[in-house]
Amino acid sequence: MPFWLILLIIVAYLTAVIGLVFVTWTFILLIRVKAPFVKTPTKSIRTLLVELLLSPADTVVDLGCGDGTVLIEIEKHAGARCVGFELSPIAYFQARRSITKNHSRVKVRFSDFRKQNLSRATVIFCFLIHGIMSDVGALLE
Numbered sequence: 001m002p003f004w005l006i007l008l009i010i011v012a013y014l015t016a017v018i019g020l021v022f023v024t025w026t027f028i029l030l031i032r033v034k035a036p037f038v039k040t041p042t043k044s045i046r047t048l049l050v051e052l053l054l055s056p057a058d059t060v061v062d063l064g065c066g067d068g069t070v071l072i073e074i075e076k077h078a079g080a081r082c083v084g085f086e087l088s089p090i091a092y093f094q095a096r097r098s099i100t101k102n103h104s105r106v107k108v109r110f111s112d113f114r115k116q117n118l119s120r121a122t123v124i125f126c127f128l129i130h131g132i133m134s135d136v137g138a139l140l141e
Contacts (some may be wrong), residue, residue: 008115022089037066037091040127052123054078061085061112061121062126063136068095071106080123082106086112114139 048070054060056079062071065084075082086092086108095108114135118124126136 005053011065025089037088038127038129039066040070045070048125049073049077052078054080054123056080059068059083059120060123060125061113061116061118063124063126064132065095065108066091066127068098068104068106070125070127071108072098072102072104074125075101075104080082083121084108085110085111085116 001116029090029112054074054077056119058078058080060074060080060082062068062082062084063085065071066088068084068086071082071084082105084095084106086095087110089110092108095106097109098104099106124140125134126133126137
């Protein structure tokens, strides 16, 4: 068997294993956290940008930032400092890719927002399901 074919088989196998790990990790987090990735509607983002009157002096934190779209748009529109927290590896890497693609300064952390100090945030954004909102309320008390 030629060397290039062996190498191709090894690369294909490793790609499948890495993909399986990411998908499995995402499902485990979905079961543990009970929060699926749901994209914030574009209309809601536009309304947010108009209604919030953000400025470069603001620090916006997105709890469960998904692919980072909301934060990237806020940074473009208002120049605010933006930080997001995301637990899904797939959404996290999508956010990193979008940040790079948009030449953005948004920071996204692969971390649980429940374990963060949010005292420096001037605006906290979240587009989460009902079951998680009680955690947000407890965090902000």
